[in-house]
Amino acid sequence: MSKNTPLDEDLIPFEPNRIQMAIEIGAMVGHGDYVYRIAQILDFKTVVGIEVESGKAAALPIGALNPLKRQKVDGLYVNYDVASIGVKDWASARERFATIEPLLGNVIVGRREVQARSVATGVDVSTIYRWIKLYKEWGELLSLVPRKRGWQEGSARISPEAGQIIERVIKDFYLKKHRPTIQATIKRIKEACEAENVTAPGVSTIRERIKGVPDREFLRGRGFAEKARNKYSPSPGSFPGASYPLAVVQIDHTPLDVLLVDDVHRKSIGRVWVTFSIDVHTRMITGYYLALDAPAGISVAMCVAHSILPKEEWLIAHGIEGEWPVWGIPKILHSDNGPDFQSGDLKRSCSNYGIENRFRPVKRPKFGGHIERLMGTFAQTLKDLPGKTYSNKDDRDGYDSDANAALTFSEFEKWLVREVLIYNESYHSGIYMSPSRKWHLGIFGNADLDPLVGVPPRPTDAHTIQRDFLPSFERTIQHYGVQLDVFYYSEALRPWINAKDEKTGKTRTFIFRRDPRDISMLWFFDPLLKQYYKIPVANQAFPATSVWEFQAAKKKAVDEGHANVNEALIKRYILENRELVNRSESTTKKARRQAQRQRVHSKGSTPANPTPKPVQTETPHPIEFSDLISGDLDDFGDIS
Template sequence: MTDQGDSNQELVPFEPDRARVDANIDSMVAYADHVYRVSQVLDFTTVIGIDVESGRAAALPIAALKPVAKEKVEGLYAYYDIAAVAAEEWAIAQKRYAAIQPLIGNVVVGRKEVEQRAEEVGVGAATLYRWLGKYRDWGELLALIPRKRGWQQGNSRISAEAEEIIRSVIKGFYLSHQRPTAQEAVERVKEACEAKNIASPSPSAIRARINQVSEKEFFRGRGFAEIARNKYTPSPGSFPGADFPLSVVQIDHTPIDVMLVDNVHRLSIGRMWLTLAICVHTRMITGYYLALDEPSGISVAMCVAHSALPKEDWLTVHGVEGEWPVWGFPVVLHSDNGPDFQAETLKRSCLLYGIENRFRPVKRPKFGGHIERLLGTFMKKVHSLPGTTFGNVDDRDGYDSEGKAALTVDEFEVWLVREILKYHQEYHSKIFMSPARKWHVGIFGNLGVDPLVGMPMRPTDPFTIQRDFLPSFERTIQHYGVEFDVRYYSEALRPWINAKDEETGKTRKFIFRRDPRDISVIWFFDPVLKQYFKIPVANQAFPAASVWEYRAAKKKAVDEGRAHINEELIKRYIIENRELVASAQARTKQARRQVERHRRHSKNVTPAQPQPQPVQAPQEQPAFATGMVDFDLNSFGDVS
């Protein structure tokens, strides 16, 4: 996976950035080195912002907005890779989240409600307030985990007295019916600090804390409690809990009922798999993923990442004109009980972003009816395409699906994106309007109808989102680097060679993440710097390959009875396989499918990086004309 830079830039660190932009009214956003307060939301692309310094209004593109930077708190788990969190700490966070969950969706959280809930869960009201505040400030479950050992309260650059003054001014002055500006609140903090003869925090630090005030608290404090209640209280729906946009998203897979062709000879390579996600309340398609391999954990991860991320660049890359204004994380991810949906990495990643994994009862397909009907609808659409396999044997009788196949994978994907946008605009009999209109009404409201929710929070760093959903693993770091199928090395690993765990005295294990479609690089999370480093394969001549390709080559070596298997041998077999496939692709569908799979993976197109990346050609290798054996590649797919 080469989502940021090439392999020569592995020493450039990337810090996890899970911040999201709140583009709703009265939220604080950053744009072109200025801080603005959103005064009006025009549509899904533009808001009107008021510069907090000059007071001037400006039209701001939502896609270019950034959150106002929060000051980093040492020891806070929000900066960690989620795999670094021990099971016991996850249990603490989940227990705290369960305690505050009934209060999270409330616009007005009264003292009586908090005290009642505190008594139910057996903690103090002040503790419950603190947990609720942490979750609202950071918007992720990691904030509820106790801070790392060694963190000291005095580490903050702002004194405790100044922090108390800021809290007091926000609560007693800024969140009042007089509705003062953020600049007036900054001045009030400065005056109070001067009166007590303590150092005043910087204006940016004060604004950062003002920006941490949730929109619901803002409405309540400034006299808009009723408006906020109407805006954010969901109304009943037909599917349990699917009462507002993104409240429930269903996801599932299906093989596509159409044969596709390779790019060179336009001959059949078989069918693909489609993973699709749908918002149950609005029927909007939130994301998809296409693969030549059977569904796996990576299929789910990529679909969820695509669902959460904005789609503007995705449409541009595929040359499709239109709007797909869907982004943000669902409250509930609803799926069947397949192992790809039950993966522990997926569960943790969903938990991190506040997504509840909910599984439909076994052998009760009606509980997944929305996504099942949608997949059925799209399969009917492909029956009009050349190369369709139709839905049953009778329809297929006398039709040569492979002989009629005409669309390449890229061409089919463009067709699919256009059909998705078309579907969004079509009348839906179950919701009595188009999905696009239902989505718009749910977020912005309509004449006489209050909005159910505001604009979904927009992720700012797509690569962090995507990495959080990639498979993770733990390995020790040796003098040669780290080994996982193949060996990887970078200078970023040097400080941790043979490092010992202080508590157990054993060799310490570190967290790595990898995209199974490209094992030429992995991501290493430095536990001290709280940053990721891209680690390339130690043998720089090793070609970019997917897990299935690597393991197919390894299987070939085993089948030949090799007593000693090394990377040079496996590299040779990968190259030999490609040469064999290249010469055979005009003759066999399986070989052409393998070529297309490698071509698709090597483009490194992901939800976080829709633009194809240039692929560095491997060094020229001698052709090995002997020793080739037949082997079956069908059982080697993407492995999560």
């Protein structure tokens, strides 16, 4: 292997691919070297396809199907990093999405529905059709960002000034407790238009706008606040809008009341946290994320990615035979108001996939009832596990949870996955059947019930979805590369060193994404090539580490009064801390937990890459690094 091999690998581009493959009758898909038209959907595993050239039918495994390549369109913002889009353009894309959103659930969009939507929004029929085609073809909100060239705005049926007057009168006059009539509202709009010298819209247009007022807004504005609350506030067993699979997915975290043991000494390391997501309509668990770290943005990102992605490889990676036929993008992601759910990165990433973020009202716990009950159910399943903890003192008497702890992290995760499959297949009193059966009926129906939705479009690039939900950062690129805690460099950055913004003349910033569990590399989005590149840490001797481990080592260096904290010093502290943990973990729970956290992170098992990497259970002796550290420290960080 040549000396430059690692650098060559860094220059391999990764183009974002957010295309979702339609699994529906009539859809064109690829399998091997052939193109098929789906003629029948047998179940979540198999479809019948007709090969377009020969006309022969074949049973095709859904997991082996590929989407057909799409033709690139100049000026279209698809496959960008969402963090690179300006606020104004992003707002325009969201407005366009709001225009077409009510029509996206239809397999065939009828002319009558589009015309009604045109009247309600003031957007031309042909423009609505064009936006629908773009969004369905590319499957991301970025496709609706105003194009750089050749993008003509749709002509409105009424002037913007008239539209503003209609909205103002509806809000300030019609939606009042004295409940004025529609006729009186029309008269008030025409009077306002005349006063402002604006051409008044037709009566039918005004009536359509009034009919378009959301039901909840209508009830509250017209003095039916209690009725609105009763109709739209969740109560046990119900949730507004969760009328079909993936309409609403709830997500939340909880610590699990069981102690685990480390891989080496099999002694207690404490509790773990789990993040669950559940489909409210079917009660189907759609994803999870297990961690030794307290909940943070990465917990949400990994759980959302796991929820969206197919689970076949995940089950194989954990050595479990079973079915978890859940994938697809939810309509609404519902959570509490924690900062990890409120982050701008999460909101923008969700928006790009058409996911609406909704948050439960403060001090209204029943709004999260389904996910709360799920976590309560799993709390009950822990009672028979070794190492179970108890909140009640009487229950704790005579039982040593630390001494009885027996399961490692990986063993517990395998147990957890099996419990998820058991839960999905077990009878649920709230829906009078199992979540799995409810999920199947919602998608396929039966002799007496029409399907509510079809098979969800299947994501085709797991790594793109996972990367989209990672934290993003804006940084300038200097001659040494880029700094984000540590220094990073690759030849992929060279064309952008000291690049200037053409509009402001200031040094230009670029988008980077990073998994905080492994800061040995980050992702750089090249705005010209529209591709991602892996950018490794400039100091190749720097160990793979998490941002938390790095920050602990840096704090130690600062606390010891070092004037100049450099990567070599931090690297030394990280390795010394690991050796300290390795020596003490047999007697100290905190040290064992820290060592186990490092082992879990180093495996690199993620929803996009479920097969873990082999990892050593013993920390290498630091002697192999001593010559490097005791020698010329200037070598570290030298990227030339």
